Amino acid sequence: MKKFWGILDNIESYICRTLLAIFVCLLMLQVVVRTLFNFSFSWVEEASIYMFVWFVFFGASYAAKMAAHNRVTFQFKFLPPRAIKYIEAFADLFWVFFNVYFVYLSIDFIFNKMNRFQSSQTMGFHLSWVYIVLPIAFSLMTFRVLQVNYKKIILNEDLRDPDAIDLEEVRAETANSEQGTK
Amino acid sequence: MESQIVLILFGGFLLLLFIGAPITVALGVSTLISFLYLGENPIKFVQIAFTSVGSFPLMALPAFILAGALMEAAGLSRRLINVAESFAGPFTGGMSAATVFACLFFGAISGSGPATTAAVGMLMIPAMIERGYGRSFSSAITASSGGLGIVIPPSIPLIIFGIAALGMPPPPAAVEEFGQFQTVSIPKLFIAGFMPAFLIAGSLLIMNYILAKKHGYKGSSDGWSARHIWCELYRGFWALMAPVVILGGIYSGFFTPTEAAIVAIFYTLIVGAFIYRELSWNKLFTALETTTWLTGRVLLIMFTATVFGRLLVENQIPAVIANGMLSITDNIYIIWTLVIFFLLFVGMFMETLATILILVPVMLPVAYSVGIDPIHFGVVMVCCLGIGFQTPPLGENLFIASGISNISIEKISVAALPFAFINTVAIFIIAFVPEIALWLPRFFGY
Numbered sequence: 001m002k003k004f005w006g007i008l009d010n011i012e013s014y015i016c017r018t019l020l021a022i023f024v025c026l027l028m029l030q031v032v033v034r035t036l037f038n039f040s041f042s043w044v045e046e047a048s049i050y051m052f053v054w055f056v057f058f059g060a061s062y063a064a065k066m067a068a069h070n071r072v073t074f075q076f077k078f079l080p081p082r083a084i085k086y087i088e089a090f091a092d093l094f095w096v097f098f099n100v101y102f103v104y105l106s107i108d109f110i111f112n113k114m115n116r117f118q119s120s121q122t123m124g125f126h127l128s129w130v131y132i133v134l135p136i137a138f139s140l141m142t143f144r145v146l147q148v149n150y151k152k153i154i155l156n157e158d159l160r161d162p163d164a165i166d167l168e169e170v171r172a173e174t175a176n177s178e179q180g181t182k
Numbered sequence: 183m184e185s186q187i188v189l190i191l192f193g194g195f196l197l198l199l200f201i202g203a204p205i206t207v208a209l210g211v212s213t214l215i216s217f218l219y220l221g222e223n224p225i226k227f228v229q230i231a232f233t234s235v236g237s238f239p240l241m242a243l244p245a246f247i248l249a250g251a252l253m254e255a256a257g258l259s260r261r262l263i264n265v266a267e268s269f270a271g272p273f274t275g276g277m278s279a280a281t282v283f284a285c286l287f288f289g290a291i292s293g294s295g296p297a298t299t300a301a302v303g304m305l306m307i308p309a310m311i312e313r314g315y316g317r318s319f320s321s322a323i324t325a326s327s328g329g330l331g332i333v334i335p336p337s338i339p340l341i342i343f344g345i346a347a348l349g350m351p352p353p354p355a356a357v358e359e360f361g362q363f364q365t366v367s368i369p370k371l372f373i374a375g376f377m378p379a380f381l382i383a384g385s386l387l388i389m390n391y392i393l394a395k396k397h398g399y400k401g402s403s404d405g406w407s408a409r410h411i412w413c414e415l416y417r418g419f420w421a422l423m424a425p426v427v428i429l430g431g432i433y434s435g436f437f438t439p440t441e442a443a444i445v446a447i448f449y450t451l452i453v454g455a456f457i458y459r460e461l462s463w464n465k466l467f468t469a470l471e472t473t474t475w476l477t478g479r480v481l482l483i484m485f486t487a488t489v490f491g492r493l494l495v496e497n498q499i500p501a502v503i504a505n506g507m508l509s510i511t512d513n514i515y516i517i518w519t520l521v522i523f524f525l526l527f528v529g530m531f532m533e534t535l536a537t538i539l540i541l542v543p544v545m546l547p548v549a550y551s552v553g554i555d556p557i558h559f560g561v562v563m564v565c566c567l568g569i570g571f572q573t574p575p576l577g578e579n580l581f582i583a584s585g586i587s588n589i590s591i592e593k594i595s596v597a598a599l600p601f602a603f604i605n606t607v608a609i610f611i612i613a614f615v616p617e618i619a620l621w622l623p624r625f626f627g628y
Contacts, residue, residue: 012277013471013474016470016474016478017467017471020244020248020470020474021470024248024314024444024447025242027241027245027441027444028444028445028447028448030441031378031437031444031445032439037512045238048241049235049237049238049241052185052235052236052240052241052244053232053235053236055244055474055477055478056235056477056478056481056482057231057235057478057482058474058478059475059477059478059479059481060478060479060481060482061478061485062474062475062478063474063475063476063478063479063482068475068476068479069204069205069206069207069479069482070204070205070206070479070483070532070533070536071199071203071204071205071207072199072200072531072532073200073202074531074576075200076202086203086361087201087202088203091201091202091203091204091207092203092207093200093210094198094203094207094211095203095204095207097211097216098207098210098211099225101214102210102227102228102231105224105225106223106228106231107227108225109225109228109229114226131228131232131452134228134231134232137250162475163296163302165296165297165582167300167304167582167585167586168313170300170301171304172305172492174260174301174304174305
């Protein structure tokens with residue numbers, strides 16, 4: 001059960017890693033086939049672009065979960081961390097509003113505004129199957145924004161800055177490889 | 183009407199940034215409000231979300247990020263540092279010159295300034311101190327060269343610039359005045375980045391030599407160790423071949439940049455799994471995960487920056503800025519000076535890729551209308567933003583270097599000043615002499 005929740009909590013990461021691996025392999029296949037047999041699959045490029053779009057928006061949601069989206073923070077340098085938490089939570093309200101409105105727009109677009117004939121050129125399915133990622137990923141992202149703020153404010157967790165480089169880790173790795181090569 | 187839109191768009195954007203909203207949210211929300219104010223249909227947001235991201239050349243971004251992450255995990259990057267270190271030899275300031283080269287190699291692959299400083303610094307700063315170099319000097323040279331790599335192709339900032347610039351055709355008035363501009367492409371930007379990158383590296387080496395002479399940092403007395411160099415070259419052979427495969431493939435026209443990055447991924451997988459045997463499933467999954475959030479966050483900005491840019495262009499705001507600038511001066515050198523100082527300033531506070539995405543729609547049309555070549559502009563822009571890593575208040579490289587050498591950031595900042603100065607001089611030379619960036623691509627017939 002715990003494992004199930006672990007997977008669900010990182011669902012974007014699993015989706016994205018799978019998509020990334022698939023489109024990288026597809027493109028490699030295309031390169032190999034083109035160089036060796038001077039032949040190319042017409043659907044590979046289009047299919048990989050659609051997978052890429054899915055990858056990007058789920059990836060953006062995953063970045064939200066990791067609190068990785070860049071902010072400008074130098075103006076907060078002299079504020080206590082508690083205050084920064086609340087100010088950023090207030091700023092995140094705008095994010096939530098934007099996402100909710102965007103989800104509404106994209107659902108409206110997909111179900112009411114899209115041309116019936118707007119379909120994939122090489123594979124034939126309707127493009128709404130690709131666009132559907134937008135409402136799904138942005139809803140998920142909204143949930144992640146709320147989740148991160150809940151963790152920061154209510155649970156008082158200290159989220160690790162994903163950009164921060166752990167010097168101890170680099171040091172350990174450098175020492176390890178020194179032993180390995182010498 | 184126009185001034186109100188400028189106020190809502192830029193005012194809203196800056197206000198949201200100030201209260202700590204993520205950059206992408208500040209862009210998206212201020213653009214959305216402007217759309218609603220103008221009474222335009224915001225349904226465009228949905229189409230742009232799809233079209234701004236769904237392009238084949240853009241797939242080079244995750245592919246190069248993944249290739250870089252894998253090269254680090256597979257030990258290719260570290261072998262490059264060892265090769266550079268082995269060349270230190272008997273010169274005055276040889277060890278610190280080797281640091282500059284190590285940063286060049288490593289940075290070209292990793293594309294991240296702080297990561298370069300951490301990986302190279304961890305090996306080279308103690309090695310320099312051991313040879314009698316000053317602590318603050320050793321940290322300063324590493325922090326200063328850590329940002330270099332982002333200019334060296336294959337450079338991720340240049341890819342981002344290329345994609346952003348593709349959506350910005352030159353305004354007709356500028357074409358009328360200055361003739362046809364060359365089209366922007368990623369391979370062209372990659373070639374154009376070469377000579378400026380070496381000029382900046384060269385300027386660092388000169389400053390390094392002067393300072394090392396002054397402080398009396400001599401090389402090792404036993405001269406070159408041919409055996410040591412040969413050993414490291416042999417060990418690093420497959421790592422040294424990686425850039426040859428990537429760049430050779432692109433320049434010979436054999437691969438597009440996206441395909442070259444894909445080939446680099448598989449090359450690294452094979453070398454890492456079967457030759458160096460350092461790659462594990464765990465490391466592979468971590469590399470995939472890092473690529474996921476890095477790409478997701480940058481390309482979400484790509485989406486909001488594209489709508490932001492569309493709105494700017496539709497309301498002719500870049501033209502207003504250009505006219506304002508031209509009313510002050512039409513001297514191209516003064517304009518370049520203003521542009522460079524502005525970029526250096528912004529680079530101090532904001533993340534590089536986000537800065538490029540926001541500033542291209544604002545500044546590229548302005549550059550066009552004063553007759554600046556887009557390729558030249560892109561190279562100068564990326565060079566300027568690379569310096570932001572080594573300057574306070576947010577110079578991440580300084581923090582990393584200080585963490586390794588255990589001396590205060592203030593001391594490192596002071597020691598880094600001469601390097602920042604000479605880098606700026608080099609950037610001015612690159613800006614004032616367009617041929618430095620433009621000659622090589624033309625020579626190769628791009």
